Amino acid sequence: MAIKTIISGHEMSPRQGEILDAALVLLVSSGGNLTMGGLVKAANCSKETLYNWFGDREGLLIATIQWQASKVREPKIDLKQIDIASFENALNSFASDLLGVLSSDISVALNRLAISHANSELGNAVLENGRYAMGRRIKPLLRAAKKKSLLTYKSDEEAFRTLFGLIVRDVQIRLLLGDEIKYSKAKINKEARLAIEQFLTLYQN
Amino acid sequence: MAIKTIISGHEMSPRQGEILDAALVLLVSSGGNLTMGGLVKAANCSKETLYNWFGDREGLLIATIQWQASKVREPKIDLKQIDIASFENALNSFASDLLGVLSSDISVALNRLAISHANSELGNAVLENGRYAMGRRIKPLLRAAKKKSLLTYKSDEEAFRTLFGLIVRDVQIRLLLGDEIKYSKAKINKEARLAIEQFLTLYQN
DNA sequence: CTTATGCCGTACCGTACGGTACGGTACGGC
DNA sequence: GCCGTACCGTACCGTACGGTACGGCATAAG
Incomplete structure (x- = not known):
């Protein structure tokens, strides 16, 4: 983990986003049991990259959560003139x-x-x-x-x-x-x- | 698992109740990661007994859930004269x-x-x-x-x-x-x- | 006393998985 | 052309854990 945890979903490179998307898909399809080896296969990446970018498994999972959160839009309403x-x-x-x-x-x-x-x-x-x-x-x-x-x-x-x-x-x-x-x-x-x-x-x- | 699953918490022997109580304690103290080896130590029983009585890990966990459920009392209210x-x-x-x-x-x-x-x-x-x-x-x-x-x-x-x-x-x-x-x-x-x-x-x- | 049963304790096996190491390749800078 | 960087792919290691096997002991039945 370490410092990476703080990084919000927005600061991911395209390739990192691809991997996190694959992690989301895998997480759903595997019933929650995401393994690092499984993600390597699903995302066509290497373990070395995974560990370089996300630190360890927990770091990857936290990044995945933040990545998903970064996708939801927050609709804005004008609070001044509300009826x-x-x-x-x-x-x-x-x-x-x-x-x-x-x-x-x-x-x-x-x-x-x-x-x-x-x-x-x-x-x-x-x-x-x-x-x-x-x-x-x-x-x-x-x-x-x-x-x-x-x-x-x-x-x-x-x-x-x-x-x-x-x-x-x-x-x-x-x-x-x-x-x-x-x-x-x-x-x-x-x-x-x-x-x-x-x-x-x-x-x- | 098999048939044991159907048995309700009430039909447990005293020794079985002891083991399931130990499982509950262990489940809480371990943060949900109950292992069969851990339960053997905590309950002073053998793995053989565990597997004879509960089939496998899932059977044990289901028995534990039912055992806990069997403890909660259901208060009765007189529905006829309710105000x-x-x-x-x-x-x-x-x-x-x-x-x-x-x-x-x-x-x-x-x-x-x-x-x-x-x-x-x-x-x-x-x-x-x-x-x-x-x-x-x-x-x-x-x-x-x-x-x-x-x-x-x-x-x-x-x-x-x-x-x-x-x-x-x-x-x-x-x-x-x-x-x-x-x-x-x-x-x-x-x-x-x-x-x-x-x-x-x-x-x- | 003898045998059977039930259970404990321990040793063991197979496997899944987190994490590391390393060789190979593509590419950009110089 | 040469080097450094970034990444893929694979092989590998260590360990944790589910499940099995088995010897030993105690109690109860015969």
Whole structure:
């Protein structure tokens, strides 16, 4: 690992990106058991390169997590002129995005990986790029809505965690444990809408 | 594995229970990496015995999951004469119990284990004794409340999943990923009460 | 006393995998 | 042409671990 850990996904060379993409594919197809030898074959690279670039296996896995995180776009909303309609819209988008990501093969594989190496830095990396990033991203929206008196709540954190619970429910843990659920776009949108409706019932002014 | 898988935790001999308890302790203390050799040392037994009784490693792990599940008591409530107070009380107990269990070392260790072996039967075993058992246990309560017009909802499943989301929120995934949260009895009760209050706001008649 | 059974302890085997070493090749700078 | 750098491919090493074999001891049945 060492210093490389700090490097964000954006600073990867094209070839490094290729390798990390191969790692993601392999991680999904192998059911989470990525081996260095397997990646060498899948990415047509040498072990020497792998170890030169990423230090060791854990460094590679962390780079893979950050690489994946660097791909998700953060949609920007104008917080200054927000009204009830655009606010609800933004919440619905957020909920759909979140459910879409959490139910994706890649997210499931990366979360499984991090969870099964709980002592290492992998868990932290996933938390930082997942749950915490979500909070940082959505709290300004909540605060803006509160300022406009669209919402009433005591603490950002509590409101966000309620929103999170209403959106995610049992979906993530079931998927992680191997429950076979099909999550179509339509189903995601339906669940997202229900979650936001309930959230607004609880917190709307 | 084979047939042993079906045996529930109750049919274990005292010595077998000792070994499974040792497996639980080892699972927690080793951070989820239970090895057969390690268990032999920890439980003062022989590998031969382990393999005779449990078939292979997976059989042992499934037996361990079922053994743990067999320990949790299921409190009984009289569904016939339920009123708003006793219903809210039952929900609060359920929520506290659930948070208490999910935040325990053993639950975290077993869920990590099952998640990191998603292709095997372990995930199923944890789902069956965890999330699904919860549903089976709480739905009669919800139905009874609905019958007494204490609650309004369309589907048992939807109502339960909302309840689940409000109670669990981000607690389980954060713990699984290694987030260091201290969950005291007081904090658990506080979060449980909030969840039930919100649930009743959404579904109470 | 004798035999069978159940279990402990240890030694052992095979393999998968992380990590290292090194020869070979392509390419850019000088 | 010559060297350095970057990378591929392969062979190799060490070890951890799942699983097997077997000898030894204790207890119970006959």
